[in-house]
Amino acid sequence: MIRDQNSVPPARIPTLADVARHAGVSTATVSRSLNTPEQVGRETRARVLSAVQDLGYAPNFNARALAAKRSNTVGVVIPTMENAIFARGIQAFQEELGLHGLTLLIASSSYRQDLESRQIHTLVARGADALLLIGYQRAPEVYEFLNQRGVPTLVAWAFDRQQTHPAIGFDNVQAMTALARAVIGHGHRRLAMISAHMRDNDRARDRVAGVRAAMQEAGLPTAELTLIETHYGFDSGAAALREIMAKAPDTTAVLCGNDVLAVGALQGAREMGLDVPGQLSVTGFDDIDLATIAEPSLTTVHVPHREMGRRAAQMLVAILNGEAKARTHELQTSLSLRQSLARRPTGAT
Amino acid sequence: MIRDQNSVPPARIPTLADVARHAGVSTATVSRSLNTPEQVGRETRARVLSAVQDLGYAPNFNARALAAKRSNTVGVVIPTMENAIFARGIQAFQEELGLHGLTLLIASSSYRQDLESRQIHTLVARGADALLLIGYQRAPEVYEFLNQRGVPTLVAWAFDRQQTHPAIGFDNVQAMTALARAVIGHGHRRLAMISAHMRDNDRARDRVAGVRAAMQEAGLPTAELTLIETHYGFDSGAAALREIMAKAPDTTAVLCGNDVLAVGALQGAREMGLDVPGQLSVTGFDDIDLATIAEPSLTTVHVPHREMGRRAAQMLVAILNGEAKARTHELQTSLSLRQSLARRPTGAT
DNA sequence: TATGCCAATGCAAGCGCTTACACGCGTAAA
């Protein structure tokens, strides 16, 4: 069955012209039979299709994109594929695109802006008809470039009414504020936060701002928030937790920028012999599978990833079909209250 | 900074010809300045490059691929992006390719053969110069197609000396046999296994075979292996564990087809009030981060994902440069013994 | 001075496809 490669002389790959010859029609007709079958006579079409079968013809994508100036491809640059945070949303995005005959090109930037720019350029050079990007923040040149190239672009995983660029997502500040309120509502006063690096990451920044807002609201001095910036990853979460407990041993609740960090923190706590949630509460953000799996299960912000992906695709499709122009759409998050958040231990400050 | 789209009239995108005109040279010279700079005079090259800058020229990828009959792109189809199993390996693969000026196109098949075939065709139609595929098993037509198209293809995440197709990976049977031996070595006699569906998945099949081999070796009747097939996912793991304990309550060790399933099983056990590893041992496969994070930490098979990815890329690069032909390369796995495996509880059968 | 060679450049033919336009024919309206 499975044969070694190179065993067969490199057979000529059939082209449109071959099919045309085989079916006794012009290349135009073949092209139309494939792309707009309704424009071709019944019988002719049948003849063409069987020629396609006979020859094992498959259209050359590059040639098609070049000639048609449309690739039926949309690109997305996600910060990472190392964890499942974007997986569900992108999966839904892809499924919805597929329904409309579009293909998805995925690139990842490792949370680095320079790489993201490069990826964006690559996707555009590859002929992506539209782009989905995560978060607002990137060099203005990037937006200019996209704009000049006429590539419709949607921002996802973020929503900010200050920003003008079309986006589909949720308000990271508000979402985190709601969670922090709940934490404070459980009696916690000494808060700490483990965040992703904020410099190039507006969502991380917003989430920290959200915690601060809730503290302010409750009359807690925001300066007392112990803040650790690190990169997303289990280890970092664990390390950050140790650092927090060293710096501010009276901390009773640690809010994390995402679920991965939170699960890392959980592990850090375990290693230190801290009982969660008995002595320390921990929260996450995203509500990925991991949050339910973790022991104790994680209180976190539920993000409607799938809906976001699906809607993003729908909007992009509408734009590409000229049926709509880009609009901004806000989604709501909710709180998933689970075991890792409990009342402040009696006796703690 | 960030402006709405459609605000600027769709400016003409600069082409090679524009650059040529701007620099006062022929398009051939521009092309060469970009691709084989050493063939162009010093001063000319400088002039061209500054024209490129001035116009903000970026080559059209499709046109380039069409003309050059080479896309400098390699494709990979992975079964899923929903969990981190392939992430690290693919990351390494991508990094290594990048070092050689190649871009990676990633597609995922949701563990479905029909989708995988389609993705492979798409990748080839897009002009992928080479492909990386996971596991050997797929329709013979697919191999024929690839062969006929002359697209070098490497199989990864599997190694089987029976197969002739070039591969880079590890022997799933042996790896699992080694783990199962360890489990049996801990005194376990009543084994169960949670596997991915085996029909379209040779790796899953091999892992089950590995367990059976170890049982046979130890004189245990392989018929006594309680086997559940399900799809990869936390929930499935938990559900499968419940099913196992219902069917075969005297089970003392559950071997899982991968870490995700195992962590799910861990959770299932927790829900049933079973102590792991006190009453029940659980093992995984892959050794992703999750294995360390889990509580208790997971005994599993360590797979050298990064090395596999890197080597795969190196081999493909060598093939594309005509420096080597595809060879099969076996990697070694090792056992990561952690808390989830312990001696059979005294009193158990 | 004549000869040969090489480096630098240009010319132009594609790569495989789409699509505006033209054409011929049968049918319905005048």
Added chain:
DNA sequence: TTTACGCGTGTAAGCGCTTGCATTGGCATA
């Protein structure tokens, strides 16, 4: 019967790039 459509098809001009081949002008060699 003429006129006007409209449908199905063919013709051919590109899309933006690469590359084999031809051309040019130095420069070293004879």
